[in-house]
Amino acid sequence: MDLLAGFALASLLGAFMLVRVILWTTNRAAETAVTRYFRASEHILDTGAPPPEWLAPPLRRRIFSAAPAEVTHDELLERLDDLFRFFEHCSFFEDEWAREQMLSQLTAIRQRWTKGDFT
Numbered sequence: 001m002d003l004l005a006g007f008a009l010a011s012l013l014g015a016f017m018l019v020r021v022i023l024w025t026t027n028r029a030a031e032t033a034v035t036r037y038f039r040a041s042e043h044i045l046d047t048g049a050p051p052p053e054w055l056a057p058p059l060r061r062r063i064f065s066a067a068p069a070e071v072t073h074d075e076l077l078e079r080l081d082d083l084f085r086f087f088e089h090c091s092f093f094e095d096e097w098a099r100e101q102m103l104s105q106l107t108a109i110r111q112r113w114t115k116g117d118f119t
Contacts, residue, residue, distance in 0.1 A: 034090075034092065037083060037086050037087075037090075038092075039051070040053075040054070040083055041083060041087070041102065041106070044080070044083075044106070044109055045102075045105055045106075045109070048109065048112070048118075049118055050076050050079075050080075050118060054071065054076060054079050055071055056071070057070065057071050073113075073116065076113065076118070077110065077113060077114065080106065080109065080110055080113060081110075083106065084103065084106050084107070084110070087099065087102050087103055087106065088103065
């Protein structure tokens with residue numbers, strides 16, 4: 001009976017630790033993604049230019065493709081659209097007015113970028 005109780009206790013402890021690791025990893029990944037979006041938006045709104053990490057082509061293209069290793073105009077607009085969609089549904093704003101301000105500024109940047117002005 002002691003062996004069975006020890007096994008059950010060890011199993012519960014292992015399951016608990018596994019759940020803790022999964023939760024920690026998930027929270028860390030979410031925090032990293034949110035931080036990346038907010039840093040990108042701060043850079044765009046401060047400078048009007050794409051963040052430096054957006055100007056580097058994806059690693060898979062640099063390694064596996066013979067295509068030029070430059071980021072295209074359409075790819076930058078697509079990333080800006082992804083940023084816009086994130087802020088449309090993001091719950092980290094103080095109030096709805098702050099969200100609308102951010103979205104209106106990003107819309108103005110997108111209109112400028114569409115014309116080819118990335119400065």
